[in-house]
Amino acid sequence: MDFTFLCSGKPEPNGRKVAIIGAGPSGLSATGYLACAGYKVEVYDKLPKPGGLMVFGIPGHRISPENIARGAEKLEKEFGVEFKLRTKICGSEPMHEETGDDMAYTYKSLGGRVEDNDAVLICTGTWKSRRMEVPGHELPGVYSGLEFLFPVRAASYEIANMDVPEIKGKKVVVIGAGFTAVDVVHAALTEGASRVSLVYRRSREEAPCGSMEFNMLEKQGAVCMEHSAPLEIVGTDRVEGVRFAPCVMSEPDEAGKCRLTVQKEESFVMEADIVVTAVGEMGTPPFAHDLGLDNVRKGDVKWLQMTSLDSVFVAGDVLMGPSKIGKAVYSGLKAAKSLDEWLTLKDQGRLDEFQDEVIRREDLR
Amino acid sequence: MQTLYLDYSKCIGCGTCESVCKFVHTHPRIIMTRTPDGWWVPLYCQHCQNPKCMKACTNKAIYRDPDTGAVLLKQELCAECPTKNCLMACPYVAMICTGARKAPITKCNLCLDRGGLGPACAPMCPCDALMLVDHEDLDKVKTPEAQKAYELVRQHIICPECPTS
Numbered sequence: 001m002d003f004t005f006l007c008s009g010k011p012e013p014n015g016r017k018v019a020i021i022g023a024g025p026s027g028l029s030a031t032g033y034l035a036c037a038g039y040k041v042e043v044y045d046k047l048p049k050p051g052g053l054m055v056f057g058i059p060g061h062r063i064s065p066e067n068i069a070r071g072a073e074k075l076e077k078e079f080g081v082e083f084k085l086r087t088k089i090c091g092s093e094p095m096h097e098e099t100g101d102d103m104a105y106t107y108k109s110l111g112g113r114v115e116d117n118d119a120v121l122i123c124t125g126t127w128k129s130r131r132m133e134v135p136g137h138e139l140p141g142v143y144s145g146l147e148f149l150f151p152v153r154a155a156s157y158e159i160a161n162m163d164v165p166e167i168k169g170k171k172v173v174v175i176g177a178g179f180t181a182v183d184v185v186h187a188a189l190t191e192g193a194s195r196v197s198l199v200y201r202r203s204r205e206e207a208p209c210g211s212m213e214f215n216m217l218e219k220q221g222a223v224c225m226e227h228s229a230p231l232e233i234v235g236t237d238r239v240e241g242v243r244f245a246p247c248v249m250s251e252p253d254e255a256g257k258c259r260l261t262v263q264k265e266e267s268f269v270m271e272a273d274i275v276v277t278a279v280g281e282m283g284t285p286p287f288a289h290d291l292g293l294d295n296v297r298k299g300d301v302k303w304l305q306m307t308s309l310d311s312v313f314v315a316g317d318v319l320m321g322p323s324k325i326g327k328a329v330y331s332g333l334k335a336a337k338s339l340d341e342w343l344t345l346k347d348q349g350r351l352d353e354f355q356d357e358v359i360r361r362e363d364l365r
Numbered sequence: 366m367q368t369l370y371l372d373y374s375k376c377i378g379c380g381t382c383e384s385v386c387k388f389v390h391t392h393p394r395i396i397m398t399r400t401p402d403g404w405w406v407p408l409y410c411q412h413c414q415n416p417k418c419m420k421a422c423t424n425k426a427i428y429r430d431p432d433t434g435a436v437l438l439k440q441e442l443c444a445e446c447p448t449k450n451c452l453m454a455c456p457y458v459a460m461i462c463t464g465a466r467k468a469p470i471t472k473c474n475l476c477l478d479r480g481g482l483g484p485a486c487a488p489m490c491p492c493d494a495l496m497l498v499d500h501e502d503l504d505k506v507k508t509p510e511a512q513k514a515y516e517l518v519r520q521h522i523i524c525p526e527c528p529t530s
Contacts, residue, residue, distance in 0.1 A: 001491050002488035002489065003489070005489055006482070008481075029489075054491055063377065063492055067491060067492070210399070210400075210403010213403065324378075325491060327384065333385075
């Protein structure tokens with residue numbers, strides 16, 4: 001990925017300095033935009049390599065990590081971008097425990113970044129997995145999609161204190177039907193699990209990943225079970241199985257709505273050594289509350305994609321929730337452009353002229 | 366005689382090409398679509414050797430750039446006709462109706478307006494699936510897997526009677 005697609009070479013420096021927090025798709029795209037505009041950019045990331053989930057979440061057969069590494073290397077070597085890896089930026093709020101935090105060696109404050117730079121862009125993504133609230137979800141052997149995928153991917157880079165789940169010969173049950181679930185099934189099969197089952201409460205036609213992925217996983221040896229909802233995870237001191245119940249879609253009611261009914265009396269237990277619940281991720285930005293991210297989402301801010309802290313901008317999944325790489329790239333580019341315009345007008349002392357400018361609905365998309 | 370080429374077997378449907386195109390041109394010209402079985406793929410202009418859009422346009426607003434061979438739209442000549450025959454003619458769904466009142470039609474111009482930087486989408490593809498190639502070199506980059514994946518896309522979206530190359 002060549003993030004500097006907007007220019008042919010390093011431009012004259014414009015004297016401005018920006019810090020970008022998070023080296024995923026949105027952070028790197030913004031870095032490319034700003035490097036092309038002559039900014040001195042430093043990029044912080046808690047992980048040992050740039051790329052974020054493109055490198056540490058999405059399997060290598062989908063996105064080659066070398067392709068991302070090449071793009072980051074070009075930013076570093078040709079455009080003088082400084083990568084500060086294994087560095088986590090924290091706010092005043094209590095630390096979140098997110099996947100991958102244990103890879104950071106250094107902790108720095110957001111306030112310090114704001115003081116040292118003309119602007120800061122937060123692109124920290126969604127690293128906290130949503131928990132499935134069923135009894136037994138805290139048993140050892142139950143992982144979230146990221147908790148399972150991240151160590152498997154990270155293990156190929158370096159591995160001090162990495163708690164890699166032992167997969168070989170185990171029975172793995174994956175709950176969910178998004179692309180994370182698909183990648184988990186794939187990883188489990190590659191790592192030599194004896195049996196991998198994908199369980200979804202609706203039909204494969206309704207699955208977010210599409211029926212084609214289901215068919216392909218079945219060809220690769222996974223067992224796909226539709227119309228089954230998890231009731232509880234069973235086991236005494238670790239996971240022994242998952243109790244599922246069949247799910248039936250009711251006939252449309254008066255309002256035309258079909259409801260999913262769980263037939264609890266027909267429940268059954270599926271044996272499992274490892275259970276992975278891939279049911280979504282959440283963002284955990286530093287200073288979440290002070291930044292007023294809800295207002296940014298609604299466009300209720302002074303400047304497009306600027307948080308309630310002056311000169312702090314936000315982009316990517318952390319703002320919009322987990323989505324596709326393309327959406328993150330667009331958000332990063334848009335925030336970088338907005339940041340550049342804001343600093344330019346500020347330097348010219350013309351910000352007041354645009355104070356009443358309305359942020360249109362289409363700008364937020 | 367250059368064209369954009371997408372290896373559908375490498376594409377993961379992330380939509381980066383569409384986003385980058387949207388950022389550069391406001392209205393994206395490479396468009397993500399989803400097949401009935403849930404496969405996300407981009408559709409794009411292949412800058413055909415024998416473009417149907419060019420034949421369909423009665424105003425001759427679509428022409429071939431003599432230097433690069435790209436099939437381009439001359440916005441000033443576009444009559445913004447209500448029938449929009451070019452849209453219907455394109456077998457790759459690559460003529461775009463933007464919905465804007467002025468200049469309602471747009472199409473890929475291989476980013477010739479970017480001052481020699483080339484297409485913006487290709488270098489940003491995380492999967493190295495998109496590239497700018499010469500028509501003559503197309504056979505060299507087409508792998509059997511790519512051709513198979515392309516046939517699958519064609520079954521779903523692009524008309525089955527259309528020529529495969």
